[in-house]
Each structure stands twice: as structure tokens, then as C-alpha cells.
Amino acid sequence: MSTAAKNLGLNDGALVSAVRSGNQDAMAQLYDRYSSVVYAVALRVLTDAAAAEDVLQEIFMQLWRNPGSFDASRGNLAPWLAVIARNRAVDLLRKRKPQTEITEAVVSVEPDMASEADRGRNVEKIRAVLKEMPASQRSALEMAYFEGYSHSEIAEKTKEPLGTIKTRIRTGLMLLRKAVEAT
């Protein structure tokens, strides 16, 4: 890829296509765009910089080896990378074998988050919703998503009934959905 092409700011789909052709510059551009997202998720889950760096390396090498696993028609690259980074980090945290192959990760996020501006706007909305959410509900969501606890483990740790945990998680996710749908 020429320097001129780099400066044109190709979209994610074009860069992934270039990666499929073995273009290393395209890979470097994707890394520049999304390494912060992947690293932040891995660090949030693992709270260990070296382990988070390993996940970062692993996720981008998976993309290099198998760019066809990302289906642009079913979602944007940023949430897809964030989710597979979260899944891999949680597997490491829980010291278990990968629960989901990269090719099985389908992430369909509405609204469109292809541009950094759209993504930033929506992320701010989600952060605001999380901030306003009751602490017990936010905590249940985070324990499940970032710490990999099962619903029964969360109930045991919080000493809350299982049904309460289930309802909190379901309504918490619905709140996040509503926040971005109101765009």
C-alpha cells in the first residue's frame, strides 16, 4: 500500500480486504486504529499489562491469519475486536480453554459505529447510562462481562437471589440498548 493510500484513510472493510491479500501496511493501519480498544478491554479484564499485551498480540495475529473471520456485513470492526478481546481475556482469567472460536464471534451493534466520531458519541451515552445505573446493577453487569462470573457465582458473592441477578443483568443490557437506539 502506498503512502498516498495510507493518507487517504481507507475504511475498515478496505483495510481488511488488503490484509486478505497479505498487505502488512494495512495490518499496521488496523493496529493503529484499534490496538487501544483491544488493549483497554484486555487490561480491564486481566488487570495485568503483560497479559493484556499478549492478548493484544494474539487478537491481531488472529486477524492477520484469518481476516475472513470478520464479516463486515454483520457489524463493525471495533466492537468485533473488543468482543473477541474480552472473550479471550476472560478465558485467560478463568484459566479455561477458548470458549468461542474467532470465526464464531458475531457482533451486530446498532447503531453504526464505523466512524470514530459515531463510536465516541455512542460510547459517551453508554458511559452516562452506566453512571446513572444503580451500583448493584452496574456491578452485576461488570462482574458477568469483565470478570467472567456466572450468574450463580454473582448471586453467591453479592448474597442476592438468583432471580434478582438475572433481572438486573437483563434490564441493564436493555438500558444500554435504549441509550444507543435513542440516537
Place this chain on the structure above:
Amino acid sequence: MSVHEQFAEDLALYALGALEGGERASLEKHLEECASCRRELEQLRGDAALLALTTSGPRPPARAKSRLIDAVAREPRVQRAKLRAPLWALLGWLATAAMILVAVTLWMQNTHLISTVTSLSGMLEKEKSESEQARRIAEILHAPDAASYVIMPVSIRTMPPSGKAIYSRERSGLIFMASNLKPLPAQKAYELWLIPMQGAPIPAGMFKPDTHGSAMVMNPRLPVGVEAKAFAITIEPEQGSNTPTMPIVMMGAGG
């Protein structure tokens, strides 16, 4: 709401990977049969992805990029297709080696037969044909332009079916292997489609899974020189169709 209410909360937990035990098994069984709950699960996974995107923190250290770029440079394109699915690749190479061995054996037998038992010409023709088939398979697997297509289910399954197509445009050759396929209704068969870069899908072979859900298609009749964008699978009448009947049950692009 189109989602079954009794599964609504479990779907949310499942999307976060937090459902376990009997409830998980029971939900997975329901998901196999319920398209609306599968759609809701996909949406919930998207909702959960929003959580992932809210994380922020320090940027990765600069050395991480050099490490990646070095690793990428050490794995050029030609190696990647082989490394992507080691088990499949291993099976493929084992199959190739076995077929080549068979081919060599058959060739030696053929030579012997030609010189000594001319009356067995019928058998010789059969063995030649098998040898030719082995040679064609080896040719496709070794073709410089051979690309593989991992074919995954469009919908979510507990034990997901998967398929792998290895296609050479130059040789118009295709080898397809699949596993964990669901049994078919009576008088139906799976049909493989080559999705070209331009134009309508091209039929690339009919197949039915065996009792273990495995199936294979080798060297179907294909037009010459068609560049494949993807491969797809539909369920069709046993005699096959000229155009795919929706829905597409599995699909995969080359990588």
C-alpha cells in the same frame, strides 16, 4: 415481544457468557429451534459489546506494535492459509499423502498389469481413473492459487456445523469437507454453491451427511476460470436446484 418471555433473562445471561448448567443446556436446545430467540441473542451480544467499548485506559506500549509487525512479517501470506486451521490442514495433507501413495501404488500395479496381463484392461481403466482422481486432488491442494473457504453457520448452533472448501480457479477444482451437519428432511439434500465475484451462484455439488454429520464433495463440474467470492450451502430437493433456495444455512468467504 417475539422472544419467548421465559427465556428472556437467560438470553441476557447467555449473551454475557454467565449462564451455566442445566439452564444453559436448556436454552441452547431452545435456540436450536427458535429463530426469534437467536435474533434476540445476537442483539444482546451487540448490547454487551457496548460495554466492552466503554473501557478506556493507557495506550499499549510502543514495543507491542513492533512485536506484531515482526510477527506478521514472519508469517507471509502463503503460510497463513496453512496455519489457519491446523487440524483441517493436517487432515488435508494426510489425505493428500494417502491419495498420492494410493496413486503411486496404482500406477505401479498398472505398469505391471499392462506388461503381463493384457486381459485385465477393464481393471486397468478403473485404476487409471482412480489415479487420475488422486492426481487431480493433489493438483488442487498444491495449486499456487488454491484458496480455502471456512464455511460457518449463519445461525447459532450448540454444536456448530462447519465446512471447508479448497478451490483452485486455474484448475476449476474444488474439494469440500463438512462436519456436524444437521440431518436433512426426507427427499432433501444440501447443495453447495460457488458465489462468483459477479453473476449468479453456481451449483457446486449435492451432498448428504453421513450418520456422524460428515460429508464431502470432490471435483464437481464447474465452469472454467471462475473467481470465487465465497461458498454457500442451502437445502434443496434431492435432484438439486439451478438457483439457491433461501435461507442460506452456511456461508464462508475465502481468507
